[in-house]
Amino acid sequence: MLTEVHVPDDVSAAVRLIAGGATAIGGGTSVLPWLNDYASPPTELVSLRRTGLAGIRVDGTTVELGAATTLAQVEHDDRLAALNPVVRSIASTPVRTLATVGGNLFARQPHGDLAVALVALDARVTLVDSAGARELPVAELVAGGRPSGLVTAVGFELPQPGTFKYVKAARRRYNSASLVTVAATITEADGLVTAARVALGGVGPRVIRAHAVETALIGSPLTAETVRAAGEAGRGEIEPADDAYASAWYRTRVFPVHLRRALLGH
Amino acid sequence: MPVRIVNLKVNGVDQAFMAKPETTLLLALREQLGLTGAKRGCAQGACGSCTVLLDGAPVVSCLVPAATVDGSAVATVEGLADGQELSDVQQAFIDGFATQCGFCTPGMIMSAEALLARNPDPTADEVNEAISGNVCRCTGYAPIVSAILDAARRRRERAGQEATR
Numbered sequence: 001m002l003t004e005v006h007v008p009d010d011v012s013a014a015v016r017l018i019a020g021g022a023t024a025i026g027g028g029t030s031v032l033p034w035l036n037d038y039a040s041p042p043t044e045l046v047s048l049r050r051t052g053l054a055g056i057r058v059d060g061t062t063v064e065l066g067a068a069t070t071l072a073q074v075e076h077d078d079r080l081a082a083l084n085p086v087v088r089s090i091a092s093t094p095v096r097t098l099a100t101v102g103g104n105l106f107a108r109q110p111h112g113d114l115a116v117a118l119v120a121l122d123a124r125v126t127l128v129d130s131a132g133a134r135e136l137p138v139a140e141l142v143a144g145g146r147p148s149g150l151v152t153a154v155g156f157e158l159p160q161p162g163t164f165k166y167v168k169a170a171r172r173r174y175n176s177a178s179l180v181t182v183a184a185t186i187t188e189a190d191g192l193v194t195a196a197r198v199a200l201g202g203v204g205p206r207v208i209r210a211h212a213v214e215t216a217l218i219g220s221p222l223t224a225e226t227v228r229a230a231g232e233a234g235r236g237e238i239e240p241a242d243d244a245y246a247s248a249w250y251r252t253r254v255f256p257v258h259l260r261r262a263l264l265g266h
Numbered sequence: 267m268p269v270r271i272v273n274l275k276v277n278g279v280d281q282a283f284m285a286k287p288e289t290t291l292l293l294a295l296r297e298q299l300g301l302t303g304a305k306r307g308c309a310q311g312a313c314g315s316c317t318v319l320l321d322g323a324p325v326v327s328c329l330v331p332a333a334t335v336d337g338s339a340v341a342t343v344e345g346l347a348d349g350q351e352l353s354d355v356q357q358a359f360i361d362g363f364a365t366q367c368g369f370c371t372p373g374m375i376m377s378a379e380a381l382l383a384r385n386p387d388p389t390a391d392e393v394n395e396a397i398s399g400n401v402c403r404c405t406g407y408a409p410i411v412s413a414i415l416d417a418a419r420r421r422r423e424r425a426g427q428e429a430t431r
Contacts, residue, residue: 002287005333029311032329036309047334092399094317094324174398
């Protein structure tokens, strides 16, 4: 049960409370469902709502999202065209009003599609604890283990037009967890893939950076044949599970289809 | 158990109430302010029956600790009617038989109000997206979508009449 809800006015107060054992919430859409069942251990919350961490800054191609920026803010910001569809694929409107960028990094799979996109965009987070601030790639943050401190911001470079790909397959078009999420940044030159960052959601206990898929793409033309081979390579690095949305078998079976749709658009 | 006073402007009226740590916005509205339109369905943010507008935007009020929104403005279904005159959305729901058991209706209506405030001329698909967080377990979705489109049309016609007046 909840024993206290702190609403500090600044980041350093929030960091102190977190160091003391309190749980940070952005919008609370992941933590409150768990608390509402009344069976949780005694919990103190720290709301980030008044810490000044909400806001979107775009300077040229450099983006910084405050950790308490809501998904709805990202959804409606024209400067973040690449992320608009990503956010629209997450939960529902009345949840996105509350849910935050920082919070979504900690949403458990098969949720947390924004984190999948941010790994593909090579985003990094700013992490603040009592020792100060440090930066960490999102890929490292979501790879497991919970680093101490508070995520205060997420930064990345806007992708070149046409290079960022995103597909989320779910049971319903809106407001459903991921069966397979594919996010990728693909750079081509002279008809060949020269760089690829591919991240997957819905097919493992954590967001997966698909290194084998990337290796299969780089140096080849982005054709159906190449993508088929990349899908084969990727089967070895996904770890899907059975859940209420789909079986592991189904996810494995359709993964190459959604990889193709993401990378080739059909 | 620390209790604090929380101030909200609810349907235009200043309200103050005592909130325990576990007091959600939904619980405060229902138990302390007597506004039982918003419903407690799943308490997980998945069913949308508790949807209200927080500073103009739709939220699942079951997931909002009341202490975190001190000073905010909240709009609930109780605040939509002007005296005996229902809002366009409310009237369209009645006219279009868009309520069955009625449990989801307040949340549906608040999601619809939020949509129409942002987009006065939505497509059926945009309505579907806007109410994708509101579950109707009677499964009466088709009349709900029709009613929201009808309300949008009524509102546009009224705006057109006022513009030519």
